[in-house]
Amino acid sequence: MARLAARDMIATAALGPRSRPSRSVLSMLGIALGIATLVAVMGITAANETRLRLDLEALGSNVLQVRAGSGPDQQIVPLPETAPEMIRRIGPVEGAARVSVLDEVGVFRTDLVPDSMGGGLSAALTQVELAAAMDLQVAEGRWFRDADLDLPVTLLGARAAEQLGIVETGQRVWIGDDWYAVIGVLEPSTLLPTLDRTALIGDRWPVVEPHPEGTTIYVRTRTGSVDAVREVLGATANPAMPRAVSVSQPSALAGAQDAVDSTFRSLALGLAAVALFVGAIGIVNTMVIAVLERRDEIALRRAVGARAAQIRTQFVLEAGLLGLGGGLAGGLLGLLVSVGYSLVVRVPPTVDLTALGVGIGLSVLVGVAAGIYPAARAARQSPMAGLRAG
Amino acid sequence: MTGVPAVELVGVGRTYDASGGPLTVLDDVDLRIDPGEQVAIVGPSGSGKSTLLGIMGTLDTPTRGEVRIAGRSTAAMDDAERSDVRARSLGFVFQQFHLLTHVDAVANVELGMLYHGYPRSERRRRATDALERVGLGHRTDHRPSQLSGGEQQRVAIARAIAHGPALVLADEPTGALDQATGESVIELLLGLDDAAVAVITHDAAIAAHLGRQVRIQDGRIRSDSRTAGVGA
Known part of the structure; x- marks a missing residue:
């Protein structure tokens, strides 16, 4: 019946970030850094492995x-x-x-x-x-x-x-x-x-x-x-x-080097997880503030027929879009770092599409998860709130 | 009048749980507005006017009594059903316009139909049409900041009527406008449509434009020019 088309849902969810671009960019930073770390670590360890293999082959492994x-x-x-x-x-x-x-x-x-x-x-x-x-x-x-x-x-x-x-x-x-x-x-x-x-x-x-x-x-x-x-x-x-x-x-050199590399990888992936978590908190904060600031908009939408569930979907999607934006920016940054590192250690640069895809998917998930609580608050808001003149 | 009323309230009361004990804002309100009828709801601040409007608009639920919109009782409706009633049968006009500041006039009018189920092209067609009817056909791509207060309220009126609602509810629609602009906005609102219109106002001059006046005080209807034959 009064379901929104996917296109209308996305356009509605994009309205908030579009109207406050600088705040949106700032709230994407944490996610972007996390995903950049993730993608860069995968790229760097892959480049290291290639370098190591080339070195060991030169040494006769x-x-x-x-x-x-x-x-x-x-x-x-x-x-x-x-x-x-x-x-x-x-x-x-x-x-x-x-x-x-x-x-x-x-x-x-x-x-x-x-x-x-x-x-x-x-x-x-x-x-x-x-x-x-x-x-x-x-x-x-x-x-x-x-x-x-x-x-x-x-x-x-x-x-x-x-x-x-x-x-x-x-x-x-x-x-x-x-x-x-x-x-x-x-x-x-x-x-x-x-x-x-x-x-x-x-x-x-x-x-x-x-x-x-x-x-x-x-x-x-x-x-x-x-x-x-x-x-x-x-x-x-x-x-x-x-x-x-x-x-x-x-x-027997190869085994020892592998161990060193996997220690580096665990450490860096731990850092990426922390950055993602901090990024999620950033999005929760942004969205909670957005819900408070947009009491009027929420009330208006309710007045023109938005269901509580549609308000919730709007804000969850909005948070997901923030996550996606952060993921795309971070993925790009991580790729640049990987390629730069590959050039520095003189191995052919490779693009790890799996790491990139996982990273971007993860950022959307983190964004959506971060949006659940603020969206629930938005949906709970009384339709009467915010409509009367101050 | 005959036929199904646009809205009908029977024994409606609304009590809030306040910190100092229960606070009754509306008590035993009976009100019936027929299709096409234009009603002013007048009363001093805190008399319960806005609560009454919220209840008529399904934005608020009464603690007692029954509300019927176009013959359908809202008592058993869940949030989704009440929302759909608002999307289809009701239009709202607010004192502070409540336009989205970062999109243009036609997008603001379209927003009024977003949850109605019209396809995008139909929303655009109806929004453009409604803006023509409020005399803003030439300003569809202006943002609210580029419009005067009166023009902004006209956009809001276009938003309220674009989907052809049975009842338009206006809460102090002239409260943020000067006298002359307010008068012209009221004339526009009343001359537009065959929808029933209920206007909340504390301005007797504005109320006089409407065919029927309902006076409310301390949560009760004190007079109704239709039933009592008494003017406001």
């Missing part, structure tokens, strides 16, 4: 090392030649490559230096896949191509190049008993710091047979799959003797 282990007779069992290729076929493995360090081979600027005067540089055999698997960057020249692997060419680590006085590619160095042309110089690598002082040679060039102990297969897995990959590495690398394969432990 998702890198496993596979070496030859000893068999039942305590003898070293060499890894099969096909092991890297087999490992690459494991689903979550993003890259794997073998590096074999040649202990007895010296690296020199010329063939005139005696082997006994090695400068602490070593030579190692490697595969084309190493650069991609370990994210190696070339500072000068280029990385190996498949055709280079059986040629006398070498890539030098940054320290090795410096020590050997190599300034451009094409210069030659003396490794073992041969001249090698330098095709590139590597950037220092945090994942494989030893490469810094190493001259890499393709593993099809016949220098000397490497010792099994000097051979390592570096395996990079997807984040979160390290343990799963670790389980199957032994059997994959050496199906005949899985127990004779040594696999490294991944870093």
Whole structure:
């Protein structure tokens, strides 16, 4: 019968805040701060997690090392030649490559230096896949191509190049008993710091047979799959003797960092809850004052036929709108903070729509809840009150 | 007069619980206003006029007696039903106009029909029409602060009649206006509609404009020009 259309209800509820904009904005502040905190905390912790993951990956948290282990007779069992290729076929493995360090081979600027005067540089055999698997960057020249692997060419680590006085590619160095042309110089690598002082040679060039102990297969897995990959590495690398394969432990850093982050998150979410609560009290105050100030308006509405329930709905909705306004402003502010923080810690900014939606929904709920008591007072007001001339 | 009365009060009394004991403001009031009738309710301050108007307008409920609006007793009605009666059958005009200050004239008139159930377009049409009838067709988009006191009261009258009520109740409608403006507002109110009109006033000159005068004092009707044939 005399029900109001949704549009009329909203327009009626919006009349109060519209006629007192500055007070409405002030009463939205608490909610806005609460929601801004909520959204910002979610964004910041997400950015922190991304940053942490990127950092840990740079430190090798998702890198496993596979070496030859000893068999039942305590003898070293060499890894099969096909092991890297087999490992690459494991689903979550993003890259794997073998590096074999040649202990007895010296690296020199010329063939005139005696082997006994090695400068602490070593030579190692490697595969084309190493650069991609370990994210190696070339500072000068280029990385190996498949055709280079059986040629006398070498890539030098940054320290090795410096020590050997190599300034451009094409210069030659003396490794073992041969001249090698330098095709590139590597950037220092945090994942494989030893490469810094190493001259890499393709593993099809016949220098000397490497010792099994000097051979390592570096395996990079997807984040979160390290343990799963670790389980199957032994059997994959050496199906005949899985127990004779040594696999490294991944870093335990990740767990510790997670704990720190969740403490921060609980603290900040607690603050957001306090801000929301304070915001709710602010809205209750504003609405109680509005009900007192608008005795005349309430009486007029009653006179022109508003039911008590419609007055109650009007003020509850009005409080809900204040909450919504605060939620929208706070959500926007929180997003800006999240994006700014992401840029500062250099991770791609992401918008957490769930946190945003939950935050705005929550602010409407808080507003509505804050409006219940003032609205009940408005609805209780006698229709006669406020109508007679003062 | 014949037919169903616009409003009928039978043995109506109203007693408040005051701190010094029960306070009777109205006692044993019988009053019948027929359709189209124009009645002045006069009496000194505190005589119970406004309480009487509130009871006739279903804004207040009597402690004794019965009120019938267009033949329907309000005694058994709940808040929603009484509100609907006000929305459909009654119109109010107040001394202080009671316009919303931050919306324009046509929106103020529309507010009078918000709870009636008309669709938006119908409210707008009737509001514009009512403003034409009170001579403010050219000021529909003015806010109350841009209108004179007399014009504001005309907006309030437009609000009271836009939905075609059976009874318009006016509480000191000229009280905030000067003599000349007050006279013209009363003329407007009385010349507008075929609705019954009840005007509360303490101004004998205003009361003289209406066809019937009911004098109230100490909560009782002392004279009624219709039943007693006595002028105010």
